[in-house]
Amino acid sequence: MNAREIVRRTLDFEGPERVARSFGQSDFTGAGPDVETPATDWQEAGGGRWERVDEWGNVWGRVDRTSKGEVVKGALASLDDLDSFTFPDYSDPASYERVRRVRAEHPDRWVLGGVPGFAFNIARKLRKLDQYFLDLLMDAERIHVLHDRIDSMVEDMIRNYAAAGADSIMFCEDWGTQVQLLIDPALWRAEFGPRFHKLCGLAHDLGIRVFMHSCGQTEAIVPDLMAAGVDLLQFDQPELHGLDVLAGHQERGKITFWCPVDIQTTLQSGDEALIRARAREMLDKLWRGRGGFVAGYYGDNASIGLDPEWQEMASDEFMSYGVRGNFTRRNGS
Secondary structure: OOHHHHHHHHHOOOOOOEOEEOOOOOOEEEEOOOOOOOOOOOEEEEOOEEEEEOOOOOEEEEOOOOOOOEEEEOOOOOHHHHHHOOOOOOOOHHHHHHHHHHHHHOOOOEEEEEEOOOHHHHHHHHHOHHHHHHHHHHOHHHHHHHHHHHHHHHHHHHHHHHHHOOOEEEEEOOOEOOOOEOOOHHHHHHHHHHHHHHHHHHHHHOOOEEEEEOOOOOHHHHHHHHHHOOOEEEOOOHHHHOHHHHHHHHHHOOOEEEEOOOOOOOHHHOOHHHHHHHHHHHHHHHHOOOOOEEEOOOOOOHHHOOOHHHHHHHHHHHHHHOEHHHHHHHHOO
């Protein structure tokens, strides 16, 4: 059973021989299109600050060398400029040659096609978050136009990724603070839910899956994301939701969770016994030898002040405990 088959069986809850993983000999590889954009690398801006420009023209800033930073100046200063604002062109199939090459070079691995987000993730950066919240409430008509343009761009990406051989798209969209959803769930269902249904439906019609990363407390919309067709949710803080709560979602539908041991609680404890116990608990509750869980690894230890050895312990436990034959013998099923 190769890596690609293990991931497929994980998503379909068909009993992969081991837990899927994104560390060590990862089951995943990724690729994106080659498109001309104004994006730059991080550059020192003086006073200990760093800046970069992203593919939309947003200016990002950070005060260290490793964190992802945040938008300090949105590219769309006014919605009056919406008609003339230029998006990157992701519509040309020729731009996805790298994806086709990665597919050919790695036939046995799961190929992820990166998408810069759905409407919320892209629009909130173009307008900066506080202004965007005002836009949602005070200028809904023009925000719908912006969202529609983003949806059209994402549709182009989905079609081209499917044609190039990607197995799934992967996008990041941070919907929560540490305590609640960023907007009223009713507004999410009215404005964003139908867009998720449309984009996930297109991906599934073309034979590819939908993977979504989201930070924060998103429990209020997890059932909506499942209903819309999101196949996998990647959480770096699974304990923010609660492992039992996540397991409960799996009783109601085939939703896969891709998580490291919690990066803000358990890993920060520096307690080897606790870290290993939590990794086993995640496998016991979310994988169970049937699928539905990908063992993760947070890729930026430095930014969260974490010694890599703690994640190595978690990874070791995921690999040694997450073997279906061993799991079956331990649990008598």
